[in-house]
Amino acid sequence: MKPIASPLNIIDFAIMDFEYKFIPPQSTIEYDFKRDFNEYELDIDFSIHTDEVIHVFVKAEINRGKKILPGYSIFAEIACVFEFNKEIIIPTEAKASIEGFSTIYIALNSLRGFINQVTATGPIGRYILPSVDLNDLIKRKQEIVTKPVETKKKVKNGKRTKVKK
Numbered sequence: 001m002k003p004i005a006s007p008l009n010i011i012d013f014a015i016m017d018f019e020y021k022f023i024p025p026q027s028t029i030e031y032d033f034k035r036d037f038n039e040y041e042l043d044i045d046f047s048i049h050t051d052e053v054i055h056v057f058v059k060a061e062i063n064r065g066k067k068i069l070p071g072y073s074i075f076a077e078i079a080c081v082f083e084f085n086k087e088i089i090i091p092t093e094a095k096a097s098i099e100g101f102s103t104i105y106i107a108l109n110s111l112r113g114f115i116n117q118v119t120a121t122g123p124i125g126r127y128i129l130p131s132v133d134l135n136d137l138i139k140r141k142q143e144i145v146t147k148p149v150e151t152k153k154k155v156k157n158g159k160r161t162k163v164k165k
Contacts, residue, residue: 007088008098013110017077025070033071033124041065046104054082056107072127080107
């Protein structure tokens with residue numbers, strides 16, 4: 001089959017920050033590292049900035065939480081830059097959906113590929129960032145972003161004033 005052009009073009013992919021560490025087990029008994037891969041604490045965040053192009057930033061913390069298991073501990077932040085194909089006319093609603101879902105999906109898959117590639121030569125083999133419910137991730141991010149700004153009291157010259165965070 002001959003594919004048709006996508007309305008979205010990826011222009012660039014860049015690694016913004018990366019930390020990789022191997023955590024050996026405390027015991028010298030044979031340890032099944034890959035068994036723990038599904039138990040790794042995972043934290044993913046993203047942001048989107050749109051001007052002439054779409055910039056998507058994705059951060060992932062893998063096995064860096066309160067309970068660090070033997071194996072890999074990784075922090076990675078990537079950026080993907082996209083633009084719409086100017087030759088393809090897209091309805092405004094579809095364009096918004098592509099900006100808010102497809103770009104994050106592609107960026108997350110780019111991050112997954114990068115982590116897979118780096119860990120492939122690691123001491124316990126490749127780690128594949130697990131699939132996540134992207135709809136839930138986006139929904140929770142929207143809830144955080146649209147949450148009303150809380151105020152706190154600040155003491156200034158002996159007087160309490162309300163200050164927006």
